[in-house]
Amino acid sequence: MIKTKENLEKILKKIRSREFLENLGSGNETGFYVFDYPPEEEMFIRDYVKYIFKQLTLAGSDIKPVEIDLYKVMLDLLKSKNIFHKVAPVERDKGEKELRKALFPLLKAENFTKIIKQKVEGYNLVFLTGIGKVWPLVRSHTILNNLHHVLDKIPLIMFFPGRYDRVELQLFGKFRDDNYYRAFKLIE
Numbered sequence: 001m002i003k004t005k006e007n008l009e010k011i012l013k014k015i016r017s018r019e020f021l022e023n024l025g026s027g028n029e030t031g032f033y034v035f036d037y038p039p040e041e042e043m044f045i046r047d048y049v050k051y052i053f054k055q056l057t058l059a060g061s062d063i064k065p066v067e068i069d070l071y072k073v074m075l076d077l078l079k080s081k082n083i084f085h086k087v088a089p090v091e092r093d094k095g096e097k098e099l100r101k102a103l104f105p106l107l108k109a110e111n112f113t114k115i116i117k118q119k120v121e122g123y124n125l126v127f128l129t130g131i132g133k134v135w136p137l138v139r140s141h142t143i144l145n146n147l148h149h150v151l152d153k154i155p156l157i158m159f160f161p162g163r164y165d166r167v168e169l170q171l172f173g174k175f176r177d178d179n180y181y182r183a184f185k186l187i188e
Helices: 002-016 039-056 071-079 082-094 096-105 109-120 142-148
Strands: 032-037 064-071 125-129 156-164 169-170 175-179
Touching: 002 032, 032 064, 032 169, 039 064, 039 125, 064 071, 064 109, 071 082, 071 109, 071 169, 082 096, 109 142, 142 156, 142 169
Parallel strands: 032 156, 064 125, 125 156
Antiparallel strands: 156 169, 169 175
């Protein structure tokens, strides 16, 4: 917890830097960053993200963050297709594997990308949260790969409950979420 707290305290300074907001020094790569943390610290991280958000939205700030919780996006998708009420019975009666199979067409990354594109309009920083809450129905690397063409000028920080070593995302420190080379670690 001590290391996570120390790393969290570095975030505001990094975000407020001109280099971060303008994606300077990143070799013209899209400004996608991962803040990885031990999954058992999830509740602390959620509170700290709210604190960071509040600090960034104080009067006079030119930083306009938006939080995109993938779990809430997923729920919005399910409700928009009027199938939210069917999810629990399918999982209970047929199991998780059948639920994933049934929801696959709706939970494609393209559908998330459309919603995220709408939600980021007018903002200049994106916090991507809810990664652990949507697993295994939605994979974070798939979302990131599909967001590159949508958020090519807006920095994105994914708060990831697990480990990221600049090559591989390991959700909860156990499940490989596939290789992902295009994001930077927010705090080394």
